[in-house]
Amino acid sequence: MTGKNTQIEDPRNSSVSSDSELVTQALSNPEDFSMIMQKYSAKISRYICRIISLSGDEVEDLLQNVFIKTYKNLNDFDSSLSFSSWIYRIAHNEAIDYIRKNKRNKKSNSSEDDEDALLDIADDVNVSEEVHKKHIRKNINKILDSMREEYRTVLILKFLEERDYNEISDILKKPPGTVATLIHRAKEEFRKKTGKDLNIKDI
């Protein structure tokens, strides 16, 4: 799904195109940019919703900004990193700018599927008892929202978007070592918060 040479079916030509080829095509013919949008619309809008809580119209607006910016900067795409990481970086920066400009709360909006995926974090930090997991499932959004922005972001990228360390490094423009440290600290904070929020009556 992610990676440098991710393949998709080109519905018009019935041929397989890599992301780099799609970029080349989009540069020579603007209409071909629709293939990139087709591939990434759902993923980017889901990612935006995971970072900030927005209405449907706001997500559309932000998504449009992301694609406009992507199109304008297509010639700046560096093939040494994956196109997926590059467009996610643009989406991430646009979301952060949106939060700052509109002074929005950075509340996440995870779905039921996300809750299952986030339980991976609980497993990762040895929160293994069923009652703890039940508690976490109920309070997952609250726990995430209470975390620092950078910790929440790396947890979302690692566990929900299933990015590896190098991809997260490329998206956030931080060294891989820093990403590893952030993930470690994020898990620690997650563990502390799941422990703090647990009432005696829930055991």
Add this chain to the structure above:
Amino acid sequence: MNIKQNHKIEESELKTIRDNRISPRPKWLFTLYQTIFWTVFSFLILMSGLALGIVFHTFKKYDYEIIILPSLWALASVLIALLARMAFRKIRNTYRYGEKPLIFVVLACALLALFFYLLNITEYIEDRANNEIPIYNKIESRYKPTKIGREILNNLKTTTQ
């Protein structure tokens, strides 16, 4: 977001691109940005090295006593090096290396400082500043040996005897 909504966004996006005649920024523009930042970075490293070399020169000129001029040149060297670091951050993909390039910056500045000092370029620059910049001259004329400076000088003299 469902498929219909996504399709609507794609159509709307393409329409925006067509109506506003939006086109990708040319590749040469990005190449230019990178070239500028590389040039600025290299220039700042040179300047930082030069300032550090002048520190060596002024220390020697004033018999290793700690006075204001070498301190000012040292401060200038550090500030310019910090600017160089900021310029480096703007260069593509440098985020992957974290703070490791700082080691390179420090080493490069030290080597350049030694190079400029040994070639007497630092002496030339400092003399020109002394002759042509009035405020520089005023700072120099206020040179007064400090207590710490005298102690260091006396220790050096005792050690060399």
